[in-house]
Amino acid sequence: MSHGPISYAHLGAASGAEPRHILSLSGGKDSAALAIYLRDRIPAMEYIFHDTGKELPKTYDYIARLEAILDKAIVCTTPEDSFDHWLAVYRGMLPSNHRRWCTRMLKLKPFEAYVGDGPVINYVGLRADENRTGYISTKPNILAVYPFQDDGLVRADIIRILEDSGLGLPPYMEWGRSRSGCYFCFYQQKIEWVRLLETHPVYFDLAAEYEERAVQHGQQFHWCQGEPLRELRRPERVQQIHENWERSEARREATRKNLPLVETLGGLEPGDDPHL
Ligand code: SF4
Known part of the structure; x- marks a missing residue:
């Protein structure tokens, strides 16, 4: 350095x-x-x-x-x-x-x-x-x-x-969020929405309210890749997202072992600031 x-x-x-x-x-x-x-x-x-x-x-x-x-x-x-x-x-x-x-x-x-x-x-x-x-x-x-x-x-x-x-x-x-910014930022992955729900449920609810209000304006909008937050918050869906994430992390971990050190330290991570 x-x-x-x-x-x-x-x-x-x-x-x-x-x-x-x-x-x-x-x-x-x-x-x-x-x-x-x-x-x-x-x-x-x-x-x-x-x-x-x-x-x-x-x-x-x-x-x-x-x-x-x-x-x-x-x-x-x-x-x-x-x-x-x-x-x-x-x-x-x-x-x-x-x-x-x-x-x-x-x-x-x-x-x-x-x-x-x-x-x-x-x-x-x-x-x-x-x-x-x-x-x-x-x-x-x-x-x-x-x-x-x-x-x-x-x-x-x-x-x-x-x-x-x-x-x-x-x-x-x-608590496992990858980026700074608004609590409802549309760059969040599904696992991050689940973690928002588990860590800051009030803010998850506020994000969900924005979706509900968008419908009143004639907009069909979902913050999270085509999935309404009221669906995502169902316990069985939450569990499924956790399991999917753990599986993909295990796969990533296996791949990491074959990568140069510089990539395991950061090359695979998205940037933490959505404004850059
Ligand atoms: S891109 Fe920036 S301003 Fe827009 S929702 Fe995400 S954090 Fe907020």
């Missing part, structure tokens, strides 16, 4: 103005680790957290603990208009992978409003062992940089950074 000085300031110099340095926190492990990784190297860093208003409560505790470690305020850029406002604007059409207005309205727009029109270097927590691109602003004054990729840091490094700092892993990982 590299601990050398890091500087991207020259990248923003073309505009003539000194660029701002901004790091968006998601409540997930990668952006938190990046903040800690860069804390002492980029003193001018501005930390922001785009609160969708639909996060799990412990995310706010995690952000508060991170703020103490960074010893710097994390600016919460809660959008002026809430998720429910935008849901009404979109005539009750809940967001999904193919109509992802939630990220645009609750994350990207508040980010661009916060940034303004001056030059900005935006620090993004994609890891060296992730094979995906970010869902990031394309405004010409915002330049995205990827310090973990530049320095070759993989999942094991990120976990080490979090543990060494005393912050530890985000609370959602304790």
